[in-house]
Amino acid sequence: xxxxxxxxxxxxxxxxxxxxxxxxxxxxxxxxxxxxxxxxxxxxxxxxxxxxxxxxxxxxxxxxxxxxxxxxxxxxxxxxxxxxxxxxxxxxxxxxxxxxxxxxxxxxxxxxxxxxxxxxxxxxxxxxxxxxxxxxxxxxxxxxxxxxxxxxxxxxxxxxxxxxxxxxxxxxxxxxxxxxxxxxxxxxxxxxxxxxxxxxxxxxxxxxxxxxxxxxxxxxxxxxxxxxxxxxxxxxxxxxxxxxxxxxxxxxxxxxxxxxxxxxxxxxxxxxxxxxxxxxxxxxxxxxxxxxxxxxxxxxxxxxxxxxxxxxxxxxxxxxxxxxxxxxxxxxxxxxxxxxxxxxxxxxxxxxxxxxxxxxxxxxxxxxxxxxxxxxxxxxxxxxxxxxxxxxxxxxxxxxxxxxxxxxxxxxxxxxxx
Amino acid sequence: xxxxxxxxxxxxxxxxxxxxxxxxxxxxxxxxxxxxxxxxxxxxxxxxxxxxxxxxxxxxxxxxxxxxxxxxxxxxxxxxxxxxxxxxxxxxxxxxxxxxxxxxxxxxxxxxxxxxxxxxxxxxxxxxxxxxxxxxxxxxxxxxxxxxxxxxxxxxxxxxxxxxxxxxxxxxxxxxxxxxxxxxxxxxxxxxxxxxxxxxxxxxxxxxxxxxxxxxxxxxxxxxxxxxxxxxxxxxxxxxxxxxxxxxxxxxxxxxxxxxxxxxxxxxxxxxxxxxxxxxxxxxxxxxxxxxxxxxxxxxxxxxxxxxxxxxxxxxxxxxxxxxxxxxxxxxxxxxxxxxxxxxxxxxxxxxxxxxxxxxxxxxxxxxxxxxxxxxxxxxxxxxxxxxxxxxxxxxxxxxxxxxxxxxxxxxxxxxxx
Numbered sequence: 001x002x003x004x005x006x007x008x009x010x011x012x013x014x015x016x017x018x019x020x021x022x023x024x025x026x027x028x029x030x031x032x033x034x035x036x037x038x039x040x041x042x043x044x045x046x047x048x049x050x051x052x053x054x055x056x057x058x059x060x061x062x063x064x065x066x067x068x069x070x071x072x073x074x075x076x077x078x079x080x081x082x083x084x085x086x087x088x089x090x091x092x093x094x095x096x097x098x099x100x101x102x103x104x105x106x107x108x109x110x111x112x113x114x115x116x117x118x119x120x121x122x123x124x125x126x127x128x129x130x131x132x133x134x135x136x137x138x139x140x141x142x143x144x145x146x147x148x149x150x151x152x153x154x155x156x157x158x159x160x161x162x163x164x165x166x167x168x169x170x171x172x173x174x175x176x177x178x179x180x181x182x183x184x185x186x187x188x189x190x191x192x193x194x195x196x197x198x199x200x201x202x203x204x205x206x207x208x209x210x211x212x213x214x215x216x217x218x219x220x221x222x223x224x225x226x227x228x229x230x231x232x233x234x235x236x237x238x239x240x241x242x243x244x245x246x247x248x249x250x251x252x253x254x255x256x257x258x259x260x261x262x263x264x265x266x267x268x269x270x271x272x273x274x275x276x277x278x279x280x281x282x283x284x285x286x287x288x289x290x291x292x293x294x295x296x297x298x299x300x301x302x303x304x305x306x307x308x309x310x311x312x313x314x315x316x317x318x319x320x321x322x323x324x325x326x327x328x329x330x331x332x333x334x335x336x337x338x339x340x341x342x343x344x345x346x347x348x349x350x351x352x353x354x355x356x357x358x359x360x361x362x363x364x365x366x367x368x369x370x371x372x373x374x375x376x377x378x379x380x381x382x383x384x385x386x387x388x389x390x391x392x393x394x395x396x397x398x399x400x401x402x403x404x405x406x407x408x409x410x411x412x413x414x415x416x417x418x
Numbered sequence: 419x420x421x422x423x424x425x426x427x428x429x430x431x432x433x434x435x436x437x438x439x440x441x442x443x444x445x446x447x448x449x450x451x452x453x454x455x456x457x458x459x460x461x462x463x464x465x466x467x468x469x470x471x472x473x474x475x476x477x478x479x480x481x482x483x484x485x486x487x488x489x490x491x492x493x494x495x496x497x498x499x500x501x502x503x504x505x506x507x508x509x510x511x512x513x514x515x516x517x518x519x520x521x522x523x524x525x526x527x528x529x530x531x532x533x534x535x536x537x538x539x540x541x542x543x544x545x546x547x548x549x550x551x552x553x554x555x556x557x558x559x560x561x562x563x564x565x566x567x568x569x570x571x572x573x574x575x576x577x578x579x580x581x582x583x584x585x586x587x588x589x590x591x592x593x594x595x596x597x598x599x600x601x602x603x604x605x606x607x608x609x610x611x612x613x614x615x616x617x618x619x620x621x622x623x624x625x626x627x628x629x630x631x632x633x634x635x636x637x638x639x640x641x642x643x644x645x646x647x648x649x650x651x652x653x654x655x656x657x658x659x660x661x662x663x664x665x666x667x668x669x670x671x672x673x674x675x676x677x678x679x680x681x682x683x684x685x686x687x688x689x690x691x692x693x694x695x696x697x698x699x700x701x702x703x704x705x706x707x708x709x710x711x712x713x714x715x716x717x718x719x720x721x722x723x724x725x726x727x728x729x730x731x732x733x734x735x736x737x738x739x740x741x742x743x744x745x746x747x748x749x750x751x752x753x754x755x756x757x758x759x760x761x762x763x764x765x766x767x768x769x770x771x772x773x774x775x776x777x778x779x780x781x782x783x784x785x786x787x788x789x790x791x792x793x794x795x796x797x798x799x800x801x802x803x804x805x806x807x808x809x810x811x812x813x814x815x816x817x818x819x820x821x822x823x824x825x826x827x828x829x830x831x832x833x834x835x836x
Contacts, residue, residue: 010594013595014591014594014595016587043597044597044598045597045598047597047598071590072587072590072591073587073590073591073593073594074594074595075594077593077594077596077597078594078595078597079597079598079599080595080598080599081598161814164814164815165720165815165816166714166717166718168815168816168818169434169490169491169713169714169717169718169719169720169816169818170712170713170714170717172489172490172491172717172818173432173490173491173713173716173717174713175491175495176428176432176491176492176493176495176496177431177432177492177496177498178495179461179462179463179465179495179496179497180462180463180465180497180498180499181497181498185713187714203814203815204815207815207818207820208820271692273710274689289712289713290710290712291709291710291711291712291713291714292691292708292709292710293709293714294588294707294708294709295587295588295591295592295603295707295709296584296587296588296605296709296711296714298591299584299587299588299590299591300584300587301587302583302587302721303720303721305814382813382814384814385814385815386813386814387811387814388808388811390806390808393805393806395624395800395804396579396582396621396723396800396802396803396804396805397582397583397586397621397622397625397803398583398586398587400586400587400590400625402625402626
């Protein structure tokens with residue numbers, strides 16, 4: 001067998017565990033020097049392949065690569081860049097082949113979500129379409145948890161844990177303050193198309209917290225919502241609201257777009273949380289507080305789920321094994337075999353069945369009244385937030401790795417992105 | 419010596435470690451059954467004393483009290499309620515004495531910030547002013563870190579740690595995304611009058627992060643700010659901004675008030691973060707993300723500073739010891755004796771020198787250009803965020819205590835709050 005180099009890139013919005021997958025890919029590749037030469041990482045994702053900005057991960061000592069396991073975000077840089085079809089932009093595919101040829105690359109590992117699976121699938125067809133032998137394996141990653149054919153996606157469990165912990169903590173706070181001050185706390189979380197992340201906020205109901213979850217899947221009904229908040233505050237003295245950024249009215253208008261204007265008339269300055277909070281204030285008169293977690297939720301490696309970190313690593317590891325087994329155009333997956341005790345095995349799925357397919361949250365994960373989660377959802381979520389995987393700390397802050405990211409010398413002329 | 423009961427109450431905005439002080443008070447009181455009978459907690463702070471809503475902490479097993487050490491927010495409820503002067507509202511003071519008499523209370527422990535120190539001082543004068551023998555000890559607590567005569571205030575160190583960790587993590591995220599997407603991340607933090615909390619965001623500069631801190635102490639200059647962001651993005655490809663909610667223009671207008679209007683013309687729907695982010699977008703065209711941490715920062719017991727937890731407990735403990743030593747109208751304090759290695763001793767300060775005095779952040783804690791912190795500030799902050807004190811977890815979430823909060827039977831007629 002010839003020794004070939006591997007290309008690895010991170011794509012789309014980063015997560016607190018995508019580097020754990022990178023760690024799994026690189027450490028596993030290093031165990032097979034008879035088959036895999038070096039792992040070249042794309043600087044800023046697939047763009048690095050197109051512009052021949054390759055990072056020599058071989059220049060990093062084993063400890064630096066090991067430290068990726070507990071470092072959030074994308075160590076090599078990510079990008080939002082979707083390859084067009086071969087028919088639409090043949091030039092890009094030909095450039096990829098030039099770069100891969102110049103650097104002896106025979107393995108392609110792409111770490112991303114739905115759009116990236118599409119890119120990876122297109123690259124996996126290069127052998128067939130342009131005669132360049134390449135094995136392309138997709139490593140799943142998305143906090144949105146919306147990839148099909150896998151029980152869950154690395155990145156999601158840690159966001160879910162962050163949201164559940166934060167909602168619990170802030171709810172304890174508002175409960176303390178409710179007698180004379182704040183009675184309603186609103187937390188805005190990510191998830192424009194599906195309520196997977198918001199659902200995690202619903203877990204605090206098990207801890208006696210009155211909580212209203214606003215899902216993108218449930219059309220927002222202001223009157224019903226206000227009646228529910230009123231009911232909970234009358235009953236408990238306070239309540240928490242977890243609102244998905246994707247929550248919208250029946251006509252599709254997002255709550256975040258509702259009428260917020262700055263002095264210049266620009267829309268959408270604020271998020272959904274302040275809109276919801278203001279609504280409660282106007283209708284019910286309650287003092288409120290609101291928070292928007294934004295990047296904090298997906299970068300919060302300090303409170304990552306141990307399950308999530310482990311799976312992120314294992315899927316990176318398995319991606320390399322699949323390549324060594326001669327596979328192409330596949331993605332390793334999580335196949336759950338039991339909820340409690342939680343058990344799963346690593347499977348694989350063909351990329352053409354993954355690319356451009358979004359897995360919605362099942363309606364039966366949302367309670368009949370639309371304000372919370374069902375037992376079925378709870379059984380799904382709990383194993384994914386299980387366990388803590390703390391980074392090391394120095395001087396009060398986590399020790400997160402910043403790699404040297406040494407450039408591989410260029411061999412080709414420059415390439416302009418379209 | 420007679421055995422007297424103690425009253426303990428939580429006041430003002432709660433923190434992630436105020437219950438650690440409660441734990442220190444109650445556990446220490448329990449060690450002196452020859453002097454202290456029961457500890458009665460005020461339900462919702464001082465209001466519980468006025469309305470005779472007392473909680474029997476004696477009904478809680480030792481494990482429940484111990485669990486307070488790792489539980490955020492106020493286990494007995496807090497309140498925002500400031501006693502007027504004796505001249506203005508003699509009725510309230512007479513009621514307090516009635517309640518204290520009825521329940522054999524001779525010790526008064528009040529756990530709060532500046533306003534609460536004022537209330538505690540007024541109560542400490544009851545012996546002199548109305549002839550009721552009582553020892554009142556203030557237990558400091560405020561995330562604002564603005565009490566005088568103590569090196570720091572319990573609650574602050576944990577918020578500082580949360581802000582520093584969150585800024586570091588989100589900065590890693592935006593650094594990953596900057597090539598094709600988000601270039602500026604803005605985090606809004608608490609601190610209306612002083613920049614102690616915002617300063618903690620400045621700590622990430624030590625980790626190579628380009629960060630701009632917007633302090634309440636430095637009048638906001640839009641042109642200078644935008645030039646600074648532009649410079650950092652050109653140099654590093656991205657930057658983070660930590661903005662205090664108290665950041666304001668030279669005329670005193672808060673950034674958060676700048677022109678944000680909802681469809682009904684209501685002001686101040688959003689916070690400072692979206693205003694700053696929008697400013698950057700308009701002037702420099704950079705894609706941005708913003709977060710508002712709000713309650714999450716002060717409730718985040720999961721990432722509390724071990725130093726802070728320890729000091730919160732010790733100050734509660736010392737408050738009881740001061741009472742047993744016969745002291746009145748004092749507050750235990752932290753006296754720092756060395757920055758590195760960090761060392762401190764517990765002292766005490768007279769309440770009349772604490773009440774209604776705000777400790778500002780020294781100007782020489784802020785860098786000359788106004789965008790960051792100095793070495794002096796760094797030396798001050800680092801020990802306060804040192805160490806992790808993780809709560810236990812079950813089913814993926816922290817095990818936080820909810821006490822039974824058994825009511826002490828009433829002995830007096832009802833009392834209407836003014």
